Amino acid sequence: MDADGFYERIGAGRFRATGATRGPWDEGAQHAGPPAALLGRAVEERAGARGDMRVARITYEILRPVPIGELTVATSVLRAGRGTEVVEAALTPAGADAPVMLARALRIRVAGEPVPAVTQGALVAPPGEVGVTPFFPVPWETGYHTSMETRFTQGAFVEPGPGTCWMRMRVPLVAGEAVRPLDRVLVAADSGNGISAVMDLRRFVFVNGDLSVHLHRYPVGEWVCVEARTSVDAGGIGLADARLHDEKGPIGRGAQSLFVAAR
Template sequence: MDLPGALYVPTTADGFEATEFAATEFQATEFQATALTIGPWDPAFQHAGPPAALLARAAERASGIEGGQTVRLAYDILGPVPVGPMRISTEVLRPGRRIELLEAVLSGADDRPLMRLTAWRMRVRDDGATPVDAPPVPVPAGPEQSRPESAAFFTQEIAYHRALDWRFAAGSFNAPGPAAAWTRPQCTLVEGEPMSPLEHLLVMTDAASGISAALDWQAATFANVDLTVALHRPPRGEWLGMDARTVLGDSGAAQAFAVLFDAEGAIGRSAQSLFVEAR
């Protein structure tokens, strides 16, 4: 199977693909999505994981705290993101040398905002003065001992589920109920540059509600309208994971929660609000 090498290709303001040299010379704000961003609900629209990672990348590049850490990312999904051209704008909402708040907004070809991120970033301190809380990895098996699996509910052969190598320590993509999985990237986020661990984490984490689905994909839709990620330390390493659970309400809403981790232990948590509707 011939997969795209990246989730996004940088473009110039005129919509032409930027050369690899040009992409390293300017802060690209316009991108073309590849087929690897296609989501499960409609092949014309992206899974929210890749654009979440692209917004996190933009926020970190706009940061004034060199070498800082992103500790909270709050996303509002204002509308479906088409598999096509898009533009990202950034703004520092609260500047500071130790703490700052940034905003990154993704707009479609018609300039309508489709996804918004606010991100708190902090300076990094490593002076040994603060006691370290190191929660263990919450799953019994590592990636090598976990089960490889591919999602059966995507309608396209090349789509989001091919962007990561999925290994399940518990549960399944293809059966309802809580699940825990490890992932590693099978592509880059932006063509011509490596995917950072934080970007990898965001590509993965929006799938928490998918791997822990409480309803049959054929009978209901349960798309999320937001995503919040809170981290007590940055992710590290090639393999990242999540232990996810979806809780259904009785009025058409649900919440998906996940513990996020790397090979060294737990690193934070995520939460998603789901809009549930019968197909």
């Protein structure tokens, strides 16, 4: 990989996106996965952030394509309580007067005394049992498609229908900084609509304007699995629904609202 990370930290709340963030549709725009993870990290890193809380739900509004370049991240606390808090984060390109991506996160306090753990859902075949699965053809050499390792246990990027894909970061979220469990799941979760594409990419667009991720626990290990399926109404509104796993079992869910139209 040419890049040492998806981003370089250049100051307090300021980052420079590298070519590793480049999405498959526009050479100058990022895949939404890396900026989603960057906003999630900002929620955890904000000044005064409590160490006894975890992100249980984070919802993104993707207002415009996120350009590759310098970015500023700002956070604010909307509600602070003993057991929960709501934090908002905004991502704004350098020179812009409005954010291009917003996140609102619900953090819940981790219980001081353990409670009975209950896990619903079956284990997914581990990534070591399958080979690396290539992305669909992308017209540039470097981007999200080369910065993530992908292994399908069901379906493929070039096969329509439900898909189950293990994903692993090949570079850190921020160059020179340790990868966090929340980074791993948020950088992957926005791929659900691509993993479960039900229409020909050459004939239709199916763009997500949002992403919601619910987590009952953070992933363990390097791999995150996105088990996704997409439904589309004749009116051109779709939903990509994904179960999220690590190698120990289910960790949460992701959902994307889709705008679907002929090219």
